[in-house]
Amino acid sequence: MADRPVAPVPTAPAGLSRRAQWFIETAGIRVRRHDLRLHHDAWIEHGVPAAEIERATAFQDRWGGLALPPSAFYEGGPRILDADCPEETPGGGWSFPAGDCRASMAYSFEIGPDGAFGINAHRWTPLHASADGWVESLALAAHARRLAATVTRVTREDVDTLDLRAFDPVPEVEGATDSWWRGKDSLIAVYRGEAVGLDAPQCLEAHIYEGLGEWSPHGG
Template identity: 50%
Template sequence: MNLHLVEAPEGLTRRARSFLHAHCLRVDSLPVGQYRERWLELGIPQAEIERVATYGSRWGGLALPPAPHYDGGPRILDPDIPEGSPGERWWFQAGIPRTAVPYGFMIGPNGEFGVHSDRWVPLHSTVEGWVESVALAYHAAMWAKVVTKITGDDVGALQLDGHTAVPEVAGLADTWWRGTDSLVAIYRGEAECMSAPQGRTAFIYSGLDDWGLHG
């Protein structure tokens, strides 16, 4: 396996670019071009193959440190053969899981990053959103004076008055919120995917100064 220093893709925040440079490496990824003809023979549309190729070019082989939820998330961002049918929507693998989890990390029909088991739950509307969320979690944990974890029904009872959504994470099932001196990360995707509301989790990062809030 060949290792490469990470050149951060365009379109990420300064915080995420610094995170990739400091904590991530690139390894070899799926050579989509070698499979193109075979996938076409299997009835996979050209447009879906191009989606996989574009993802592989931008994100393939990116080895991330553990995310704070989803048993660490994907260990390596790396695509695989699209799954679906001409009469259905198409997904493909987002990355190789770090541990054995009862769902796959997938890229959805509209480019969402999410988890797929018996149901599809998009976590972020873009792959960039997932990367930004992991980077923000490391940043917040470093600068917060107090980190509080809550689960289950307590997550639904969180009061977010005075907080604004953090736009760069492109949150769907999972969201980040910024307050006057705190950041709140809410993870609902795994609970929705597994129909287990008790699995909802939130982290409250308190006591942040302006740098800790915005980085």
């Protein structure tokens, strides 16, 4: 068996917002993805539980080989979404890589024991509750950049002074450490992952997109 080829123009997985589907199918590229089933027996021999191999394989079937435009933070995020051998985590449970970084970095992108998408640096830090949430956040950022009349970058302790009482969380991004908030004609992305994962409060950052027009919960 060889690695399974896929169409270069990707079809979005089921269960995503219309915005994320459009983003994947217009801005994404599929490359040849590794078939993790080829490594099943070898990984079992090295003590990797079958359930963890199945979890990584399910991720690979859904997301493997998908290259998306870079994120606005985290040095662009994974270059290509791509799983590999699961490893036992110091805190218990198993995680596996979510894709290689675009540049040399102090952390890696992983799928954690509970399925969250996050970074592993000094500690495991979940950014979104799933890889779906990460992709939804990329799609929302692209949507906001395209339509916003103004974009304001807020950093460090000023992020904690943002008044979000008039905003609602955006549920589809499944925010964990990171989050998105919507107002009448604005969006706010709050990136706390590096500040938490690297014990680096200077990395705290938020992006405020204003002048978006009427909010559409599913986008396009």
